[in-house]
Amino acid sequence: MIRDLTAKLASIAIMMFARALTAARAIWHETGLPPKQSVYFANHSSHGDFVLVWAVLPPWLRERARPVAGAEYWLKSKLSAFIGRDVFDAVLIERDPEARTQDPVEQMTTVLNDGSSLILFPEGTRNQTEARLLPFKSGLYHLACKRPDVALVPVWINNLNRVMPKGEFVPIPLICTVTFGEPMRLKAQETKEEFIARAEAALLALSPTSTEDNA
Amino acid sequence: MSTASLDMLKLLSGVGGILVLASSIGYVLKQRLSPDGTNGAIENLNARIKAWWAMVILIAIAFVAGRVGVLLLFAFCSFAALREFITLINTRRADHWAIAAAFFVVLPINYFLLWAEEYGIYSIFVPVYAFLLMPIIAVMRGDTRDFLLRISEVQWALMICVFCASHVPALLTLQIPGYEGRNVLLIAFLVIVVQSSDVLQYVWGKLFGKTKIAPTLSPSKTVEGFVGGVASATLIGASLWWITPFTPVQAALMSLIITLMGFFGGLVMSAIKRDRGVKDWGHLIEGHGGLIDRLDSVVFSAPIFFHLTRYWWSLT
Numbered sequence: 001m002i003r004d005l006t007a008k009l010a011s012i013a014i015m016m017f018a019r020a021l022t023a024a025r026a027i028w029h030e031t032g033l034p035p036k037q038s039v040y041f042a043n044h045s046s047h048g049d050f051v052l053v054w055a056v057l058p059p060w061l062r063e064r065a066r067p068v069a070g071a072e073y074w075l076k077s078k079l080s081a082f083i084g085r086d087v088f089d090a091v092l093i094e095r096d097p098e099a100r101t102q103d104p105v106e107q108m109t110t111v112l113n114d115g116s117s118l119i120l121f122p123e124g125t126r127n128q129t130e131a132r133l134l135p136f137k138s139g140l141y142h143l144a145c146k147r148p149d150v151a152l153v154p155v156w157i158n159n160l161n162r163v164m165p166k167g168e169f170v171p172i173p174l175i176c177t178v179t180f181g182e183p184m185r186l187k188a189q190e191t192k193e194e195f196i197a198r199a200e201a202a203l204l205a206l207s208p209t210s211t212e213d214n215a
Numbered sequence: 216m217s218t219a220s221l222d223m224l225k226l227l228s229g230v231g232g233i234l235v236l237a238s239s240i241g242y243v244l245k246q247r248l249s250p251d252g253t254n255g256a257i258e259n260l261n262a263r264i265k266a267w268w269a270m271v272i273l274i275a276i277a278f279v280a281g282r283v284g285v286l287l288l289f290a291f292c293s294f295a296a297l298r299e300f301i302t303l304i305n306t307r308r309a310d311h312w313a314i315a316a317a318f319f320v321v322l323p324i325n326y327f328l329l330w331a332e333e334y335g336i337y338s339i340f341v342p343v344y345a346f347l348l349m350p351i352i353a354v355m356r357g358d359t360r361d362f363l364l365r366i367s368e369v370q371w372a373l374m375i376c377v378f379c380a381s382h383v384p385a386l387l388t389l390q391i392p393g394y395e396g397r398n399v400l401l402i403a404f405l406v407i408v409v410q411s412s413d414v415l416q417y418v419w420g421k422l423f424g425k426t427k428i429a430p431t432l433s434p435s436k437t438v439e440g441f442v443g444g445v446a447s448a449t450l451i452g453a454s455l456w457w458i459t460p461f462t463p464v465q466a467a468l469m470s471l472i473i474t475l476m477g478f479f480g481g482l483v484m485s486a487i488k489r490d491r492g493v494k495d496w497g498h499l500i501e502g503h504g505g506l507i508d509r510l511d512s513v514v515f516s517a518p519i520f521f522h523l524t525r526y527w528w529s530l531t
Contacts, residue, residue: 023298025498165308170315173294175302175497 007086014087015055018048022163022176026056029182034153036061037117038183041140041154043133043203044121045161048171050088052157053119056178066111067119068104070095091118105142112147119155122199128166133204136196144186144195151183152199156206179206219397222458223278226403230271237264270509274406278399282387283330285402289384290326292506296376296514297322299497299505303487304368309358313349313369321345322377329381332388334531341378346370375514376507382517389521389529391460400458404466405473405520408452409513412474413481416444433485445474460528469523473516480515484508 018024034040038061042053050067057065071092074084084090091111094100108118120143122136144152156179164171181202186195241261249257277288301314321341328337350366386401420440428438452470456463484507488496497505507514525531 023295023497023499159302162306165311168311170311170319172301172311172314173298173318175298 003086007082010083011087014051014083018051018055021171021173022052022160024052024056024176024178027177027179029180031182033058034061034180034183035151037064037112037115038151038153039112039118039120039140039143040065040180041120041122041152041199041203042157043127043155043207044123044125045127045157046164047126048160048164049121049157050090050119052160052176052178053155054088061117064115065117065119066091068093068108068121072096095124105139105146108139108143109146112143112150118143126166127161132207133200136200138192138196140199141186141192141195148186151185153183154181154199154203154206155179156181156203156208158208177208179208181206217396219400222397222400223403226400226407226455226458227271227275230407234264234268234271237267266509274403278403285384285387285399286326286330289381290322292510293322293326293377293380294318295499295506296380296496296510297372299499299507300372300376301369303491303493303496304372305361305365306369307358307360307365309356310353310365310369312356313353313366316349316352317345317369317373317377321349321373325377325381326384329385329388334385334388337385341373345373349373379514379518380510382521383513385517385521386524388531389525390531391524391528392530394460394528397458401460401524404452404455404459405517406513407455408448408470408473409477409516411451412444412448412477413512414444415447416440416478419443419447429482432482432489436482441478445471445478448474460524469520472523473520476516476519477512480512483515484511 028034040053042049050069054062054065054067067088067090069084069090069092071094073080074090074092075081084092091107093104093107094102095104108120111118120140122140123134124137124139125134127134140152144150157176158179159174159176162172163174163176184199184202190198241257241264244257245254245261248254273288277284280287297318301317306314325337325340328340349369353362353366353369383402383405386405387398389398389401391398416436417440419442420435420437423439423443424437426438427434428436428441449467449470452473453463453467456466459466459469461469484496488494495504496507499506
């Protein structure tokens with residue numbers, strides 16, 4: 001009870017902090033808001049990424065959206081486990097294929113079957129390179145095979161990597177935008193490579209550098 | 216009730232009346248020309264009027280809250296403006312600490328010095344101390360790429376968004392004989408003259424605008440809009456002489472200087488936007504773009520208005 005209340009308050013506090021710092025603003029696709037149940041797949045450059053996606057979603061979409069995160073990172077300390085599990089209700093997956101006891105795709109499918117949405121970072125890890133996007137892992141494809149009916153929504157998070165680059169512990173206030181693309185689905189007969197390439201292209205198309213010259 | 220709050224009340228009812236009129240006109244125009252919300256110009260006009268209400272109410276609350284309220288309001292404006300500015304400039308990883316210092320050290324100290332009425336140090340804090348210390352923080356990281364460009368942009372952001380913008384609340388620190396307790400009306404005078412100049416330039420331009428005045432910078436600005444807007448805003452300023460320490464002629468001259476600075480400030484800020492490839496500084500205010508889009512002319516006129524008033528009228 002107290003734990004739930006603390007978690008609720010913490011989530012509001014974290015969201016308000018993220019908003020005050022970044023004035024985060026959603027840019028929706030011209031077809032409107034994403035469907036109620038979606039798999040949001042986003043670029044990953046900061047630990048705050050899913051907080052920002054979460055913060056800009058309207059409440060009825062937000063309450064069912066659960067971020068997918070690495071178990072070994074979020075279970076490192078009691079505090080981070082509390083934030084990961086209780087505050088954000090994250091789906092914690094084991095990233096190391098050798099050591100894992102549960103199949104991540106199975107875990108994610110179960111969550112979708114419960115009616116929740118997922119916030120997923122198919123690059124698998126935070127992008128610290130100059131490249132705009134790292135090659136996707138195949139999880140998104142396997143998930144799409146299991147639940148071809150659920151819409152996959154590309155989400156580009158802009159500027160958050162400048163707010164708090166890796167290794168810094170003081171965030172700087174900068175305006176961030178979260179751009180939602182057109183929902184996509186796995187096509188019949190589409191191969192893994194084709195689908196992954198299409199998903200990567202759909203996400204990249206939302207990055208501001210591909211639409212304007214303001215690098 | 217003191218004469219200052221009485222005058223403030225008169226002023227607010229005047230501004231409120233004009234806004235009620237503007238809202239009614241906006242409503243009628245919408246009913247007649249854009250009932251389905253498709254006429255862009257009308258929708259934009261109504262969004263602007265709505266944002267005007269929000270701004271006037273906010274400023275009124277700050278005035279009622281007194282000196283601290285005004286300082287907090289402008290400190291928040293500086294914060295939001297600085298955030299818009301820094302978002303658009305070239306920064307590298309190595310600037311992280313310098314930028315953090317700009318937000319969390321320079322900005323609070325600048326406003327603290329105003330609160331403490333330490334004019335001597337306030338007036339040189341950003342131009343001297345921040346100017347010299349910020350590049351020192353940046354250089355510690357050893358990244359030399361675009362170094363001069365990077366440190367100049369951060370300093371420029373601080374000068375515009377923090378130093379110049381804070382000259383609006385700085386008007387409260389002036390000590391003008393016979394004008395004690397009424398300084399907040401100087402802020403009202405400045406803001407009303409600048410904003411009415413912006414609006415009237417827009418209106419005159421829409422009605423009679425033919426000759427573009429700065430086609431490469433701001434294609435919507437016209438000679439007719441400029442002359443009409445500046446002249447009518449100067450008249451409005453002159454008619455407000457009773458809330459200032461000035462005579463009507465002095466108030467007109469001050470208004471002329473304020474509107475000219477505001478106009479050219481708008482051009483400078485629009486050149487920066489064009490250079491960065493954006494149309495607006497941000498999206499903070501519906502119908503107005505970012506905060507800097509509304510503040511640009513105030514920012515350029517405030518320091519000049521402050522210093523002219525200080526030089527000729529103030530004891531400090």
